[in-house]
Amino acid sequence: MCAVAGFCFKTTWLAVRDRTVREVADALDLRERETLDWATGTDRAYRQGVYVAEPVPGWVLAHGRLDLPPGLDTTEPEFRDWLRELSRTLGEVQFFVTERVPEYHLWARAVDGELLRAYCYIGERGEVPLVVGDPTVDEIERNVGVRRREAGMEHWSDDEWDRWHEAMPNEFDVMAIAGRWSVDPSRIDDATVTGDGIFGRPPTGPKGTWRP
Template sequence: MNITDLIPVMLLVLLGAALLTGASILFWAFHVRRKQVTAAPPSPAPELFAAVRAVPAFAACPVSWLAIRSRNLRTVQNTLRLSNPHPCRLIQGLAQEQKLFIAPPVQGWILVTGSGLPDPGDDIDALFRFLVNISRKLGHVQYFHAHRILGHHGWARVENGRVLRGYAWAGRTLWNQGVKSRPELELGFRCFQYFDSEDGPDFENPDSLTGNVEKIPLLAARWSIDPTSIDERTLEHACGVAGEPPRLY
């Protein structure tokens, strides 16, 4: 047999070797891929995603907030006269401790939170003026304050510049105006008069002070909306507005 006769045989051998090598590579790749898929954690069920999205954005109740009966974010922003305003999503607005954060409308209400809101314990007259002034422009405005550590608390409803109900306590009664609303009565709020003694028996009752603080989100739910019940799916817009307040009070 000469060399010419061996060429076809050699070509067949080379072809077979190439096919065998290719098949081995494919089998190895398939085996590796199968191990990766097996080791990968299962994808979360759609119900889990829904549950995550449904977690309230206000995981903890803010210390102070406004509830304004409006869907007009720009009108609220102009009334509060924010400095350096910028768009801000709900989660960011709550997490970054903004001076003022105007949340997107939800169920016909706009909530405003932040350390820039007046504190009744600092100056009750300033809080009164602030609420009356913005209510003259915005109509129906509600204010809530619940400091769990100090026990300071307060709530108010103001309509077109007229106080319908106002109460605030910070070591003593600072504000008690108007008749108790039905939700206050039904929830069992204890409201003290201006000159009630801190040494009196009611002040020793945990329900009198701590109880009031704990019930404020329930009152908010009855008057307007409980901030701890809000999640991003209930918002009418994706973004709110954050900024710094001027000296309104």
């Protein structure tokens, strides 16, 4: 999927600070577990299941394009509740999504049960369906995550629309925010990751109404 990285674009992942791979797999309640190397696990998680590993010291990543979050719509309150609950168990939890075709881009950060920041943009709908907290310094510096749907948009000039679209994120912005907050997976070289991780499947349940 990427030049040297196990995963990067067109997918979903969690970053968890200072926890073990097993602790994260347990918190996600993964079933039918297998031990896989980084390249194999991340590749499989593009198609099904979730792969959990520690590619860099201090951060465990859980990658799963179709099964994170498990059976939840990221634009609905249940997703926020899930992320809060996960952070009560794991401490600091970050969540990222980037899907090119629908222009679906999301980042969120929860610590000890509190959702501190979340932002989601769905370009094919022209919507910003999720905003929690104020933009961080990292977002402000990149001029992303700073705007949402606003009153009076139907009367905007072309220049006003251009400025609004310029503040909407793309897949490179998601990677950049991830790199500022924790780990940019597009910069991880497969060859440098020597430890194995855990691949498994989350509990079965209905899929969310919004999946890219």
